[in-house]
Structures are given as structure tokens and as C-alpha cells.
Amino acid sequence: MEQLRLLLQKDLLLWRNSYWRTGKQAAVTLAVAAVALLAVGFFARHLLRWFSPIAETFIQGGLTVNMLSPLVSLLLVWLFVISFFSAAQLSRERFLLTPDLALLIATPVSSKIIFALRFLFMAFLSPSGFFEVALFGLAPLAALGLITAAPWPYFALLLPLIYLYRIIPAALGVTLIMLLSRALPPRRLYQALTAGNFLLGAINFYFIFGGQQALLTRLAARLAGAERILWGFPPLAATREATFLYGPLFLLPLAIAFYYRQIALFSFMHALPQPVAMAPAILLTVALATAVTWLSLRRMAAVWQGMEIK
Amino acid sequence: MNFAPETVLELNNLSKSYNGLPAVQNVSLTVNKGEIFGFLGPNGAGKTTTMKCCAGLLRPSGGEIRVSGFDLARQPASAKALLGYVPDNPYLYEKLTGREMAAFVGRLYGATPEGLQDKIESYFRLFEMETECDQLIQGYSRGMRQKTALVAALLHQPLLLLVDEPTANLDPKSARLVKDIFQLIKQQGRSVFLSTHVMEIAENLCDRLAIIDGGTLLAIGEMEHLRRQHHGESLEEIFLALTGGHDPETQKVLLELTRGKEGA
Numbered sequence: 091m092e093q094l095r096l097l098l099q100k101d102l103l104l105w106r107n108s109y110w111r112t113g114k115q116a117a118v119t120l121a122v123a124a125v126a127l128l129a130v131g132f133f134a135r136h137l138l139r140w141f142s143p144i145a146e147t148f149i150q151g152g153l154t155v156n157m158l159s160p161l162v163s164l165l166l167v168w169l170f171v172i173s174f175f176s177a178a179q180l181s182r183e184r185f186l187l188t189p190d191l192a193l194l195i196a197t198p199v200s201s202k203i204i205f206a207l208r209f210l211f212m213a214f215l216s217p218s219g220f221f222e223v224a225l226f227g228l229a230p231l232a233a234l235g236l237i238t239a240a241p242w243p244y245f246a247l248l249l250p251l252i253y254l255y256r257i258i259p260a261a262l263g264v265t266l267i268m269l270l271s272r273a274l275p276p277r278r279l280y281q282a283l284t285a286g287n288f289l290l291g292a293i294n295f296y297f298i299f300g301g302q303q304a305l306l307t308r309l310a311a312r313l314a315g316a317e318r319i320l321w322g323f324p325p326l327a328a329t330r331e332a333t334f335l336y337g338p339l340f341l342l343p344l345a346i347a348f349y350y351r352q353i354a355l356f357s358f359m360h361a362l363p364q365p366v367a368m369a370p371a372i373l374l375t376v377a378l379a380t381a382v383t384w385l386s387l388r389r390m391a392a393v394w395q396g397m398e399i400k
Numbered sequence: 401m402n403f404a405p406e407t408v409l410e411l412n413n414l415s416k417s418y419n420g421l422p423a424v425q426n427v428s429l430t431v432n433k434g435e436i437f438g439f440l441g442p443n444g445a446g447k448t449t450t451m452k453c454c455a456g457l458l459r460p461s462g463g464e465i466r467v468s469g470f471d472l473a474r475q476p477a478s479a480k481a482l483l484g485y486v487p488d489n490p491y492l493y494e495k496l497t498g499r500e501m502a503a504f505v506g507r508l509y510g511a512t513p514e515g516l517q518d519k520i521e522s523y524f525r526l527f528e529m530e531t532e533c534d535q536l537i538q539g540y541s542r543g544m545r546q547k548t549a550l551v552a553a554l555l556h557q558p559l560l561l562l563v564d565e566p567t568a569n570l571d572p573k574s575a576r577l578v579k580d581i582f583q584l585i586k587q588q589g590r591s592v593f594l595s596t597h598v599m600e601i602a603e604n605l606c607d608r609l610a611i612i613d614g615g616t617l618l619a620i621g622e623m624e625h626l627r628r629q630h631h632g633e634s635l636e637e638i639f640l641a642l643t644g645g646h647d648p649e650t651q652k653v654l655l656e657l658t659r660g661k662e663g664a
Contacts, residue, residue: 093508100493100504107495107536193491196455197508198481 093199097207126221134229138236162234169226169252170259175290176218177263179283184208185264186271186279209383213260214253227252254376261383406433408468408482408560408591409454415462416449416615423449425615426463431560431593436586438606439595440635442643446615447595448488451564454593455485468559481510484558488565490549498524498533498540498548506555516555523551527574542569550578561585563594567601579605603635613643 109119185191185208194204213219228248235244270279409431416424424446431437441447452458454465456476465472470479492501502520507513524533527547532540537548546569553561566582567575582592582605596602602609603623610620619626619642623635632638644650 096504096507100496100500103500103504104493104495107497107500111536189491190493192457192487193505194508195457196480196483196485197505198477198510199508200477 093203094207097199097203101211126224129221130224130229133225134233137230137233140233162230165226165230166255169222169256171290172222172226173219173256174259174263174266175283175286176222177212177260178267179287180212180216180218181209181264181267182271182279182283184212185267209260209264212264213257219256219260223249223252223256227255257383258378407431407466408433409593410466411450411454411463412466413463414450414453414460414465416446416453416458417461422615424453424460424612427612427615427617428463429610429617429620431591433559433591434586434589435607436582436592436594436605438602438609439593439612440597440599440602440609440639441595441612445612445643447612448564449615450612451485451487451562451593451595454562455483455487456480482559484509484553484556484561486546486549486553486561486563486566488568490545492537492540492545492548494538495536497536498529498544498551501537501548502533502552502555505552509556509558511556519555520551523554526577527551543571543574546570547574550581554581557588557590559590561590561592561594563592565596566594567596567598599634599636599639609635611639611642618642 108115110116185205191204195201231248231252232245234240235248267279270282274282407430411427411429414424414427415422427446427450429437439447439450449458453460454467454472456472456479459473465479467479468482470482472479493504496504499517499520502523503516506516506520511519520533521530524530524547527550529544529547532544533548537545540548550563550566553563561582566578570578579601582594585592586607594601594606606623608620608622609626611618611626619630619638621629626635626638627633630638630641632641
């Protein structure tokens with residue numbers, strides 16, 4: 091515990107000295123934080139504008155939610171895929187390339203502690219991770235809550251639940267890198283990841299600028315049919331292009347995104363007091379996130395421990 | 401295996417290869433308690449690789465390393481807690497001050513918090529960095545970084561200090577101070593295992609020496625022993641004789657290159 095405390099204290103000092111040491115630095119940090127919050131607000135408002143016409147057309151309780159749910163699923167899947175690639179890219183640097191490893195590995199600190207701490211920082215505290223969570227998780231789910239007049243516990247639980255959601259792709263991303271690093275040198279690894287990120291960027295570009303209205307219409311129409319036939323299954327059949335593009339890569343994120351979407355829906359479709367209604371779902375989420383992370387990290391920390399710092 | 405209580409570091413047939421190319425081959429040596437042990441060799445001889453293996457940064461391809469009886473591969477935490485390691489190009493966090501960096505490393509190695517700040521203060525004063533130690537490391541010169549790394553490695557009073565090129569970036573005054581510190585460590589019954597290119601340091605400071613080339617240990621022993629065994633007066637002569645510096649072919653090429661216009 092003492093070692094963990096020292097490592098955390100060091101990170102805190104590094105943060106303070108980087109962003110808060112002088113008045114000028116503090117002002118810049120606050121300005122950046124304000125811009126980030128504004129960006130999240132802007133995106134949430136933009137999504138509200140997407141959701142509103144559907145909500146007005148199908149203002150019939152559960153139906154509204156059913157019509158919006160494919161979009162929420164899609165955004166959650168998107169968050170999953172982005173978090174996966176971003177964790178993979180970050181873990182290449184944090185676990186394989188940072189020069190401070192040479193300092194830390196030589197100390198008596200257990201490499202499992204170093205590994206776990208790096209992973210947690212990457213999953214929870216990286217600025218890029220915050221933007222991914224805010225833009226692709228928090229904003230759409232908050233917008234969904236707003237137009238369906240969800241009760242306050244829904245909003246209170248959004249952030250912790252989204253972060254628990256993100257930890258799953260992050261653990262899988264680290265796992266991928268640890269496995270690939272045994273076969274590919276860091277440079278090749280970088281090239282492979284960059285190619286993956288370009289593909290993601292292209293798809294993102296298509297979804298954002300390739301006709302939102304058309305996409306929404308198709309989403310809503312196809313979902314209605316898909317959910318009628320396959321109730322309880324992820325409704326991504328509504329976006330045929332995405333299914334073709336991602337193929338099997340979508341299966342796992344889809345299942346988890348579907349489960350998360352159900353939690354979001356559950357929270358405002360039941361008459362039970364919200365915290366009570368959501369307790370099993372939250373507990374299951376925590377269990378799921380912990381299990382995936384634990385299984386993944388346990389094996390990967392062992393792989394990493396065997397690696398060398400040149 | 402019997403491990404003599406006076407032995408703080410024992411390398412048994414240590415080997416290390418990179419992609420099948422041997423960097424260190426079957427190196428066996430011991431560093432005793434209260435001893436300054438010098439490790440010499442030309443560039444690329446395997447000194448730094450050996451040091452990194454001893455610090456736990458590289459996994460040996462063969463052989464074993466024991467620190468005061470602890471197997472570095474099986475009991476890394478116990479073994480590393482007894483070491484202090486200063487690499488030739490130490491990593492320091494740019495956004496920490498020298499004082500913060502030293503305290504962080506010292507505490508990680510188990511230095512007690514009581515009196516730690518006073519100790520840090522004293523070491524930095526010795527190295528004439530009492531003002532700079534509260535500034536961010538990003539503004540430090542190479543020499544100041546080397547001093548900071550040394551201070552950090554000394555705080556927990558390691559049983560064995562591993563130092564790769566200890567005086568490489570230091571001015572003469574600081575280099576002298578470092579040598580004095582090593583002598584003090586020795587007097588306290590602790591040990592120093594250093595690699596160096598500076599013959600003067602090796603000859604005058606070290607109790608025993610080892611010369612390595614091509615990853616193989618060529619000679620090991622006290623200075624007198626090396627003189628007798630290799631028929632040389634100075635360490636430089638012995639070193640050059642062992643590592644091929646007096647190769648007649650080399651001398652011929654040098655002569656050709658430096659002959660100049662009149663010789664042409």
C-alpha cells in the first residue's frame with residue numbers, strides 16, 4: 091500500500107507541477123477545462139436536436155425509448171470500439187515505451203502494482219479517455235434522459251456506469267497490445283494501430299457527415315422490424331453498413347452495449363424507486379467490469395513482467 | 401549453493417543474448433561486502449548489459465544473479481531493495497524538482513521518512529545544488545541530472561550501489577566528491593559495483609577489477625594480481641593488451657592516417 095501511495099503521490103506531483111505550479115498554468119488549465127465542458131454541452135445539445143423530432147413523433151412512453159434505443163446502442167458500441175483502440179494505442183506507450191519504466195522496474199516495487207496503476211490511470215484519468223466518455227457515452231445518455239424526463243438517479247449514476255463500461259474495452263485493448271507485442275516490434279505495432287485508427291476515422295466521418303437524417307430514419311425504421319423479430323437482441327441490423335464494416339468485431343461490444351442500453355432504459359421505464367430498481371443492474375455491471383478487467387490484467391501483468399526494459 | 405555471508409553480489413555463468421546474438425557469455429564474479437569493484441571494457445563489451453541484468457531490467461538468457469543471497473529472478477523485491485542503481489543516462493521525471501525526485505526514489509527503495517528531507521538537503525548541499533534542487537528537473541544540465549540520480553540512489557543506504565559510468569557527466573570537483581562518497585560507503589561495510597572507462601578511477605579507487613570484452617570476462621582480481629598475471633605496469637597497458645588496443649595492424653593504420661602531406 092505504501093508503494094501504491096508513493097506512486098500516486100508522484101503522479102499527483104507531476105500533475106501539479108505540469109498544470110498548477112504557477113498562476114498562469116492554473117489559468118490555462120481552467121480555460122481548457124471550461125472549453126472541454128462547453129464541447130460536451132454542445133455535443134449533448136446537438137444530440138438533443140437529433141432525438142427531439144423522434145420523441146415528438148412517437149410521444150407514447152416506451153415507444154419513444156424503443157425508437158431511440160438503436161441510436162444509443164450505436165453510440166455505446168462506438169464508445170466501446172474507440173475506447174478499445176485508444177487503450178491499445180495508449181498502452182503501447184505506457185507499458186512498452188515510456189522511459190520511466192527503467193527507473194521503476196529497477197526499484198523493489200512489484201511490477202503488478204506498476205501495471206495495475208498504469209492501467210487505471212489510462213482507463214480513468216487520461217484526457218483522451220475523458221473526451222471519449224463525455225462525447226460518446228455521457229452526452230447521448232444524458233440527452234436521452236432529458237427528453238424522456240428521467241429521474242435524477244439516472245443522471246447521478248451515468249458517469250460511474252459509463253466509466254465502468256469503458257474499463258472493459260480498455261482491458262481488452264491492453265490485452266491485445268500485450269499479445270501483439272510478443273510478435274511485433276513496437277514500430278510495427280504502431281503502424282498496425284495507426285491503420286486501425288484511420289479505418290475508424292473514416293467510418294466516423296461517414297457516420298457524422300454522411301447524412302444524419304437519412305441514417306436516423308433508416309435506424310428507426312429498421313429497428314422497429316428488427317426488435318419485433320429479435321426482441322432482446324442487439325438491434326444493429328438497423329445499420330447494415332456498420333455490420334458489414336465491423337463484422338465480428340462488433341459482436342462483443344454490441345452485446346455489452348445492448349446490456350448497458352437496457353440499464354439506461356430500465357432506469358426510467360420502471361415504477362420502482364430508481365436506486366432500488368437499478369441496484370441489480372449496477373451490481374451486475376460492477377461484477378462484469380471487474381471480471382473482464384481482472385481476468386485480462388492478471389494474465390497480461392504476468393506477460394508484461396517477463397518483458398525487458400532496454 | 402553456498403553463499404558466503406561476505407558476498408553481496410554473485411553472478412554465476414550470467415549470459416544474455418539479443419535476438420540470438422550473445423552480449424554477455426558465462427560471466428561469473430562476486431562483489432564482496434565493503435568492496436569497490438570496477439568493471440572495465442571497451443564500448444559494446446557487455447558492461448551495461450551486465451549492469452542492467454544486475455539491476456533487474458534485463459532478464460538473463462542463462463545463469464543466475466544473487467544479491468546478498470536473494471535470487472534476483474525469484475525474489476526480485478527482496479533483492480532490489482538492497483540495491484541502488486544509477487545508470488549511465490538516468491531517467492528523471494522532468495516535471496518533478498530534484499528534491500521531489502530524490503524523495504520519491506528513496507521512499508520507493510524503503511528509505512524511512514524520518515529525517516529524509518534533512519538528508520536530501522545535505523546531499524544536495526554537498527553537490528552544490530541547494531538552490532537548484534527546488535527547481536524542475538527539465539532545466540537541469542546533464543551533470544545536475546547525474547548528481548540528482550546519485551542522491552536518489554544513496555538515500556536508502558543500499559547494501560550495493562550499482563553505478564554505470566559514475567563520473568561521466570561530472571565536473572572534476574563533483575567527480576572527486578563522488579569518489580569520496582564511494583570510499584565512505586566502503587568504510588561503512590557496504591559495496592559499490594561500478595563500470596567505467598576512466599582508468600585512473602579504476603586503478604586508484606577499486607579494490608578489485610574485472611575486464612570484459614566481447615561479452616566474455618578476460619581478467620578478474622586485485623590490481624597487483626592483474627599486474628603479475630598480465631605483465632603490465634599500468635592498468636591501461638593491461639587493458640589494452642587484453643582488449644587488443646596494441647594490435648600492430650591498428651598502429652599501422654593510425655600511422656597511415658596521421659602521416660599528413662609530407663609523408664604522402
